[in-house]
Amino acid sequence: xxxxxxxxxxxxxxxxxxxxxxxxxxxxxxxxxxxxxxxxxxxxxxxxxxxxxxxxxxxxxxxxxxxxxxxxxxxxxxxxxxxxxxxxxxxxxxxxxxxxxxxxxxxxxxxxxxxxxxxxxxxxxxxxxxxxxxxxxxxxxxxxxxxxxxxxxxxxxxxxxxxxxxxxxxxxxxxxxxxxxxxxxxxxxxxxxxxxxxxxxxxxxxxxxxxxxxxxxxxxxxxxxxxxxxxxxxxxxxxxxxxxxxxxxxxxxxxxxx
Amino acid sequence: xxxxxxxxxxxxxxxxxxxxxxxxxxxxxxxxxxxxxxxxxxxxxxxxxxxxxxxxxxxxxxxxxxxxxxxxxxxxxxxxxxxxxxxxxxxxxxxxxxxxxxxxxxxxxxxxxxxxxxxxxxxxxxxxxxxxxxxxxxxxxxxxxxxxxxxxxxxxxxxxxxxxxxxxxxxxxxxxxxxxxxxxxxxxxxxxxxxxxxxxxxxx
Numbered sequence: 001x002x003x004x005x006x007x008x009x010x011x012x013x014x015x016x017x018x019x020x021x022x023x024x025x026x027x028x029x030x031x032x033x034x035x036x037x038x039x040x041x042x043x044x045x046x047x048x049x050x051x052x053x054x055x056x057x058x059x060x061x062x063x064x065x066x067x068x069x070x071x072x073x074x075x076x077x078x079x080x081x082x083x084x085x086x087x088x089x090x091x092x093x094x095x096x097x098x099x100x101x102x103x104x105x106x107x108x109x110x111x112x113x114x115x116x117x118x119x120x121x122x123x124x125x126x127x128x129x130x131x132x133x134x135x136x137x138x139x140x141x142x143x144x145x146x147x148x149x150x151x152x153x154x155x156x157x158x159x160x161x162x163x164x165x166x167x168x169x170x171x172x173x174x175x176x177x178x179x180x181x182x183x184x185x186x187x188x189x190x191x192x193x194x195x196x197x198x199x200x201x202x203x204x205x206x207x208x209x210x211x212x213x214x215x216x217x218x219x220x221x222x223x224x225x226x227x228x229x230x231x232x233x234x235x236x237x238x239x240x241x242x243x244x245x246x247x248x249x250x251x252x253x254x255x256x257x258x
Numbered sequence: 259x260x261x262x263x264x265x266x267x268x269x270x271x272x273x274x275x276x277x278x279x280x281x282x283x284x285x286x287x288x289x290x291x292x293x294x295x296x297x298x299x300x301x302x303x304x305x306x307x308x309x310x311x312x313x314x315x316x317x318x319x320x321x322x323x324x325x326x327x328x329x330x331x332x333x334x335x336x337x338x339x340x341x342x343x344x345x346x347x348x349x350x351x352x353x354x355x356x357x358x359x360x361x362x363x364x365x366x367x368x369x370x371x372x373x374x375x376x377x378x379x380x381x382x383x384x385x386x387x388x389x390x391x392x393x394x395x396x397x398x399x400x401x402x403x404x405x406x407x408x409x410x411x412x413x414x415x416x417x418x419x420x421x422x423x424x425x426x427x428x429x430x431x432x433x434x435x436x437x438x439x440x441x442x443x444x445x446x447x448x449x450x451x452x453x454x455x456x457x458x459x460x461x462x
Contacts, residue, residue: 002375002383002425003402043449045382046404071271076404076447096271098304098406098447121305123378123406167378167406193373198380219374220381 003252004215007224008242009048009202010035012081015065018052019226021178023130023146026052029230029238032065036072042242046076048101048170048200048224050128052145054082055104061088063095070096080128086115093120101126101170104143106161107150113164123167129154131187132174139187146174158194169195170224173203180206180227183214192218200224208243208251216255260460261287261296265317267310268302268337272446276453282460290322298332298459299323302446303339307363307409308351310339327358331437333462335393341433341440342411350409358438360414361430370426378408383443385421385431393432393439394420395458401451403431403443411442 010032011018017035018026029035032049039047049069054061061082070077073096080101083089089100100120105112106127117125130146131139131154141150141157158169171191173184183204192199200222205211211223232239243251260277264270264286277284287293301323303310314320326332336344345355348363355363366377382402387394403423410429413419420432423442431442439459445452 002379002381002405005381070269071275074272074275074447074449076406076444094266096269098269098444119305121309123380123408124304168380196376198376198378220376221374222381 002220003045004220004256005045005200005222006211006243006248007046007048007200007222008039008044008229009050009224009226010230011226012049012051012062012065013053015062017230019178019230020052023174023177027236030240033068033072035230035240036069038240039242040072040074042244044075044242046078046222047073048078048080050101051079051081056144056147061092063091066092066097067095078126080126083116084112086112086119089116090119093124099124099126099168101128103128103130104148107141107143107152107157110160110164113161113166117165121167122165125166126168126170127161127166128170128172129158130172130174142174155191155194158191162195162197166197168198168200168222170200170202170222173201176204178227179204180231182206182210185217188214188218198222202226208247212251212255215252219256259296260284260298260300261293262300263302263314263317263319263323264288265313265319267313268304268340269444269446270302273300273302273456276446276456277460280453280457280460282457287319289317290319293319293322293326296326296332298462299326299334300459301334301336301340301343303337303341303343305339306350307339307342307348307355308353310343311351311353311355314343327438333437333439333459335459336440337446338407338442338444341442342409344433344438344440345411348409359418359433359435359440361418361433362412362414363409364412365409366426375426378406379425380406383423383425385423385443386428387421388419389417391420391432391434392462393434393455393458397451397454397458403441403445403448403451405431405443407442411440
């Protein structure tokens, strides 16, 4: 039986890990390598690391940092941030990263998606969509860490990128980011029927119950979260955590049994 | 000494790190001269079938590997696309596989998958052990491994199938014929079960 994936998402800012709220107010939560070591010990399903500075500062990905992460990481690793060309993607892939996440370049130049896929394989190309509710219904897609609003039509875009051959879509709700009040089910409900590649959702999970609800509704899905795995308690004390095997089995058994 | 074949595909460093921690001697082989004094071979692989076959050909290691595997009978394990390359052919490409195992590689049938089971087959799946094998020593039935693929391995000789996994249909996820092994999942990214399997391979 294939299991739903529970995926911590770590944000890198000024070489440290941070956690944001609605993409703002980054709070320092620790050292990336140290976090990876802890997630190794906890036998985490997968890990996603996003450098939230690279695209905004228009700089190259930090290859040295990626190499160090990949070397330490004993679970599948997805890296995103600053990737603009197939050459950069290939270089990161060769450092030992399983999945390459792109966002702004997927919007600016869809040809690059195809080029990256032909180098590293469709299955390793992940498109991250940072979306935010419009004032009067619907959603906009943002890039550059939530700074720039793109002109793409979300539904059309989701269909187009799948035609190009990608391996996964990460749907990230800017409105729910860091709020820890649950996933944006309205958004997921709208897009789920249109997505035929693996889908991972991010933004809003505040408890394992939130993850459970997601699994109950959608079965095979990637449940990603930042705050849930780096904070503890209502004062948001920094503490890296992840459900142990029993907790995970219970969560999945209660909500998803085939 | 285990040779991890580096032909530009697959996570060579992940294997190296695991063997380093296990204190099992290994080396990363980038050309045929690196294949002297080798007693076992790991053939990683990711991406498209034809691309992988082509890269192996271009690496200049193909003939030496053929000789080590077919004549000297050194144990070899193909990982993911590296396993698929052991077959005669793949639905994914036009190039011939290594053809060391009587098998072909097929695309998952979308009609057998429900709407919540997307392709690629991505994530942790449990395996069913079909017959005992030294590679699986101390690994339980229903153990979970990390998969990431859209094509699967189909053995024509059922006794060569060591374990299966289910995704729309049952498929061979571990194969063994004499000194030749293949696994569809990524043991290098499958935590303790994967480490155990690589440890077992190191002790064959």
